[in-house]
Amino acid sequence: MSTKFLLAGIVVVISAALSPAKAESDPKRGATVYRACVVCHSLEPQLHLTGPSLAGLWGKKAASVEDFPRYSKALKAQAFIWDETTLNAWVANPEAFVKDNYMTFRGIKDDKARSDLIAFLRLALAPDGAKSVVAKDLIPEQMARGQAPEPLDRAGPQEQVASVRYCRNTFFVVTADGVERPFWEMNLRLKVDSSATGPKGGKPVLTPSGMQGDRASLVFSDPAQISAFVQSKC
Numbered sequence: 001m002s003t004k005f006l007l008a009g010i011v012v013v014i015s016a017a018l019s020p021a022k023a024e025s026d027p028k029r030g031a032t033v034y035r036a037c038v039v040c041h042s043l044e045p046q047l048h049l050t051g052p053s054l055a056g057l058w059g060k061k062a063a064s065v066e067d068f069p070r071y072s073k074a075l076k077a078q079a080f081i082w083d084e085t086t087l088n089a090w091v092a093n094p095e096a097f098v099k100d101n102y103m104t105f106r107g108i109k110d111d112k113a114r115s116d117l118i119a120f121l122r123l124a125l126a127p128d129g130a131k132s133v134v135a136k137d138l139i140p141e142q143m144a145r146g147q148a149p150e151p152l153d154r155a156g157p158q159e160q161v162a163s164v165r166y167c168r169n170t171f172f173v174v175t176a177d178g179v180e181r182p183f184w185e186m187n188l189r190l191k192v193d194s195s196a197t198g199p200k201g202g203k204p205v206l207t208p209s210g211m212q213g214d215r216a217s218l219v220f221s222d223p224a225q226i227s228a229f230v231q232s233k234c
């Protein structure tokens with residue numbers, strides 16, 4: 001290699017070392033930071049979890065996702081538009097940015113992590129963003145749905161419930177395969193999943209929860225089903 005090229009190389013290395021602040025924010029690293037959000041948010045339009053879907057957020061007014069019913073008064077009262085400046089302030093410290101909001105998240109204090117996150121969200125919250133970040137291999141497809149409930153519409157006979165009897169602090173759950181399992185009342189959670197992938201055919205679905213096998217959830221498609229389905233009988 002000639003001395004000229006060698007010197008040019010050294011100059012590049014030195015100037016990179018002298019300007020660390022200019023290091024590019026990286027959507028791939030930002031996708032890792034985004035893991036903190038998937039417990040409560042999806043990137044799919046209309047798929048709301050604890051928080052609203054973040055699909056197509058850029059340019060929207062705060063708290064204006066139409067079919068999300070759980071916004072706080074505090075966020076609804078805001079007039080600002082979601083852009084990189086407002087999102088950066090929100091993610092840094094939600095409570096400081098909008099007092100008394102409902103997002104129970106302490107914030108990301110690290111400037112670098114936040115700017116990587118914004119670089120990821122720049123793509124992910126654009127129109128058709130979920131598809132494009134999956135296509136670019138930034139996140140796996142499942143992650144775009146966040147922690148959306150597991151689909152229960154195709155539950156097998158071991159999970160589909162035929163009957164539930166309640167006697168002396170115990171639920172006796174019989175599944176479609178004929179097996180009966182007793183649960184202490186404090187170990188069986190009654191839940192509702194009214195979404196398109198919720199239980200089908202008016203029957204609840206039994207899903208295990210916890211590691212021990214003594215706990216489970218009974219998921220109904222409608223709250224009215226709960227008292228109709230559970231028979232008090234010893």
Ligand code: HEC
Pocket residue numbers: 034036037038039040041050051052054057061062063064065070071072073074075076087090091100101102103104105108
């Ligand atoms: C523990 C659940 C939870 C986590 C974790 C969480 N959020 Fe939220 N988020 C919410 C809730 C609930 C709301 C609605 C807040 C309100 O109405 O006050 C919300 C609102 C938002 C909004 C406003 C949306 C709108 O329609 O105006 C944005 C943007 C947002 N979150 C981004 C994020 C990002 C980015 C992360 C990860 C760094 C994150 N959230 C982590 C629950 C969460």
